[in-house]
Amino acid sequence: MTRRFLFGFVFMMIGAVMAPAQESDLISLETRQDSQGWEAVGRLDIRGKGFCTAALIRDRLILTAAHCLFDDDGSLIPAERFEFRAGLRDGRAAATRNITRAIAHPDYSHNGEATRPAEVAKDIAVLELDRPIRAVRMRPYLIAEQPLTGDQVGVVSYGRGREDAPSLQEVCQVLGRQTGVIVMTCDVEYGSSGSPVFMMRDGQTKIASVVSAMAQVDGRKVALGTSLQGPLTSLLAHFAAMGPARPGGTQRLISTGERNDTGAKFISAD
Template sequence: MLGRCFAGILCCIVATASVAEDAVMLSLETADASRGWEGVGRLDIVGKGFCTGALVDVDQVLTAAHCLYRDDGQLVEISQIQFLAGLRGGQARAYRGVKRAVTHPDYVHRSGSNVGREVSHDLALLELDQPIRNSRIRPFETDARPGRGDEVGVVSYGKDRADNPTLQETCEVLGVRLGVLVMTCSVDFGSSGSPVFSVKNGVARIVSVVSSMAELDERKVSLGTSLARPLAELKAEFATVAPARVGGDQRFIEAGDRADTGAKFLRP
């Protein structure tokens, strides 16, 4: 029932929110444009495509948990994942493999209509095979979740922009419910796991991770996982060296599936 409830809340939020015009997408194609964002990188996954991730420590990348699963619900082998830090113009500032991947302990892949619960725990930490110690590639700090009406930004890779990240400096949080942020940020396929930033006093901190796209009445919004409690829970799980778990036979919301409310959810 949570999925239907969440979709209904989404309908209400989208229908009633007064949204300021969002900033355009800026391609970070040059060294100057990408300065400070080198800790964001592309996660290449053999046989699946790519997601986006961000350094939160010299050897840890934060991304979306669903990026670690294939369409059949099986986990991707970590040997098939590579993090390309600061990828720009097809060249990364650092290339790293992954030696451990841990999803949030309450994340269950293919959770059917339970959209809210899946998105609210859609977090994973990847341990790199070697730390990235480079003064130009700095891990990002994290911060408490933003509230309705707050401005955030997102750096992501995506369809038709796989070799250069893009920055949307300003988008709006339409609402926060059940650990899920509903935002006007523009994302596309490949943007899963993208860091959502809040900038305070000139410092960008990660406040969410892109989980899904949602479409309602031909209007696109994005859904992000709140870091308020889930990140601390994920870090505790990570400290136990627990592996990411296989998702079982729960149903996954595929592109084009529709809840009864008319909201359509897509994985970017």
């Protein structure tokens, strides 16, 4: 899933940003060799609705966009309608897991106003797998510090027209940040919601943002992601405090406020 809209409030600063570095083209990860290091990114199928993209951040926990948890009528989608297919290529997944519960950020408000920065800034969710994924080639990703204007990032995503294999864009650029929203030049499509945005830090590939939406700024297509500097830590702290999953699996967090020093987000796709 992926949303598209005109993003009017952002970025007087973009005009002053340095000229973007040379961006790389999308590469379809169709072979096992191409996919090495990216197997923990998968397609999050939603029965009766479509799909998003998600990434493994713990052996039983995946990160995606919060709006992927909501149906067209605004209701929460039951956990049993989700299936995570890690490393999916040409109909075969490296690991397939059902979902026991799905939790959106407590301050995320799904009211259909995708242009609201406050909605994009909290558009993250975690989903608990029914069984852990423990494989050398599918290790959970660590979380990077928030990217800065001018930083180079990369994205791995599924999307419309490329549903059967993930696509990698190795180099795109952070154009700017505002009110918890990261604006990037990454090439995303419908279905890319929840995709992980990566940065190389300390010799490791870490998630720096999660795709929430597509947008246009001054006629240019951009990707919008969430700054994870605070929201993800808060979300994970509440998830840990909730105890076992309840029947039905889909829950909404109650409160927020814990310190957050991790972050990850990717563009959303509906």
